[in-house]
Amino acid sequence: MEAYIPIFLMLAIALAIGVVFLKLQEWLGPRNPNDEKLSTYESGMAPVRTARERFSVKYYMVAVLFILFDIEVIFLYPWAVNFRALGVFGYVEMVLFIAILLVGYLYILKKGALQWD
Amino acid sequence: MNIIEPLVKIALILLINLTTVAYLVYTERRVSAFIQNRVGPNRVGPMGLLQPVADIVKLFFKEDIVPTAANKFVHSLAPLISLIVALSTFAVIPFGNTIHLFGRDIKLMIADVNVGLLYLLALSSLGVYGITLSGWSSNNKYSLLGGLRSSAQMISYELSMGLSIIGVLMIAGSLQLDKIVVHQGNYLGGFLPAWNIFLQPLGFITFVVAYFAETNRLPFDLPEAEPELVGGYHTEYSGMKFGLFFLAEYANMITASAVITTLYLGGWQFPFIENFGFSPLAVSLLQVAAFGVKVALVLLFFIIVRWTIPRFRYDQLMNLGWKVMLPLAVLNIIITGFFILV
Numbered sequence: 001m002e003a004y005i006p007i008f009l010m011l012a013i014a015l016a017i018g019v020v021f022l023k024l025q026e027w028l029g030p031r032n033p034n035d036e037k038l039s040t041y042e043s044g045m046a047p048v049r050t051a052r053e054r055f056s057v058k059y060y061m062v063a064v065l066f067i068l069f070d071i072e073v074i075f076l077y078p079w080a081v082n083f084r085a086l087g088v089f090g091y092v093e094m095v096l097f098i099a100i101l102l103v104g105y106l107y108i109l110k111k112g113a114l115q116w117d
Numbered sequence: 118m119n120i121i122e123p124l125v126k127i128a129l130i131l132l133i134n135l136t137t138v139a140y141l142v143y144t145e146r147r148v149s150a151f152i153q154n155r156v157g158p159n160r161v162g163p164m165g166l167l168q169p170v171a172d173i174v175k176l177f178f179k180e181d182i183v184p185t186a187a188n189k190f191v192h193s194l195a196p197l198i199s200l201i202v203a204l205s206t207f208a209v210i211p212f213g214n215t216i217h218l219f220g221r222d223i224k225l226m227i228a229d230v231n232v233g234l235l236y237l238l239a240l241s242s243l244g245v246y247g248i249t250l251s252g253w254s255s256n257n258k259y260s261l262l263g264g265l266r267s268s269a270q271m272i273s274y275e276l277s278m279g280l281s282i283i284g285v286l287m288i289a290g291s292l293q294l295d296k297i298v299v300h301q302g303n304y305l306g307g308f309l310p311a312w313n314i315f316l317q318p319l320g321f322i323t324f325v326v327a328y329f330a331e332t333n334r335l336p337f338d339l340p341e342a343e344p345e346l347v348g349g350y351h352t353e354y355s356g357m358k359f360g361l362f363f364l365a366e367y368a369n370m371i372t373a374s375a376v377i378t379t380l381y382l383g384g385w386q387f388p389f390i391e392n393f394g395f396s397p398l399a400v401s402l403l404q405v406a407a408f409g410v411k412v413a414l415v416l417l418f419f420i421i422v423r424w425t426i427p428r429f430r431y432d433q434l435m436n437l438g439w440k441v442m443l444p445l446a447v448l449n450i451i452i453t454g455f456f457i458l459v
Contacts, residue, residue: 003228003229004230005228007228009127010205011201014204015197018361021357021361024177024357025176025181025356029178029356030178033182037182038183040255041352041353042258051258051260062269063269066275066276073279073280073283076280076283077283077286080283083457088458091454095451098450114435114436114439
């Protein structure tokens with residue numbers, strides 16, 4: 001666990017830098033808000049509706065597919081580190097594993113899940 | 118455990134990093150001016166060298182505007198997430214070999230953890246939160262679109278990035294970044310340094326393209342896409358909060374260059390330095406300098422690409438990520454495995 005202490009220190013110091021920067025600006029910068037200034041920016045027009053609306057389901061599809069493939073990538077990491085020890089057997093096993101995933105990949109391509117237009 | 122040593126290293130790294138960010142912005146403006154046949158900033162100080170200082174002071178004296186429609190807490194939190202992630206990724210990158218100073222051996226990396234590469238990938242994934250949350254919390258249509266685009270883009274390219282690195286792992290057999298660098302100190306056929314760029318040309322290309330998309334740099338800067346989305350996810354940010362996003366973007370670029378150098382360009386290795394007969398201290402210092410020069414060259418490459426290549430369309434971007442990069446990265450793993458076994 002000791003090796004991780006510098007990482008936590010680094011995270012804490014990075015946070016401190018960000019907070020100090022923001023506080024400094026709060027202290028140095030002017031502050032005279034008005035309704036126009038605080039309204040949502042829409043190229044100088046009065047804003048039409050809000051941003052809390054429905055958006056394309058494609059983004060959701062990409063996120064779901066990402067989870068699937070990211071798990072595949074995580075499986076490959078321990079295998080890659082021990083690649084030489086596993087030898088030909090490990091190689092063939094992993095090619096089979098990738099081939100099975102490839103079927104799923106071709107299926108989503110065929111279904112048009114990644115079709116943007 | 119001695120806490121002074123990591124603190125000194127962190128302070129040094131952050132100082133160098135922040136200065137480099139300031140001058141990277143200056144360099145980018147000068148190089149882009151040169152490419153577009155303009156002069157660029159040249160008024161503040163000799164050759165405009167004090168321009169970054171003027172920029173930072175200006176940001177401090179600006180008003181911080183938080184729109185009434187925004188979610189205040191998340192609106193302030195998002196730039197902090199971006200900044201923390203961008204600055205602390207550097208913790209696991211080795212910027213030199215072990216150096217003998219003041220009668221003790223000092224390892225030139227902040228945290229020598231055995232899962233360095235996983236830490237790096239984990240933090241670069243967390244970067245998505247800063248951008249997505251800023252897009253959502255602003256409650257502005259442009260910001261929301263920018264945030265959505267960038268989250269979809271970053272997670273898509275993260276797959277090819279993760280898969281490209283596997284080739285390097287198979288060769289080095291370790292997740293520790295300094296072991297990966299040490300492994301690149303050999304020579305191929307006695308004359309070519311065994312850098313991973315020569316062993317993994319395909320992996321190098323897919324990794325660099327994926328990392329460009331991760332850092333949201335042109336040709337993959339659709340989250341910002343000025344002509345269509347105003348400023349994308351930071352449309353509603355002003356003053357230092359905008360400054361933090363800016364800082365994070367450039368700090369990410371430096372980290373990206375350092376990672377590319379470490380994984381593929383031999384890290385701090387200085388080829389053939391053992392043949393010149395320098396003292397051990399001089400060798401260590403030259404290796405740190407070699408690391409700096411390589412990182413600077415990759416940064417220059419980032420800048421030149423930004424100002425000479427047009428932007429992708431969104432469907433082209435997603436097609437490239439899922440239908441070209443992903444299969445290529447998998448192919449690279451299979452080819453690498455084949456060559457290691459034969």
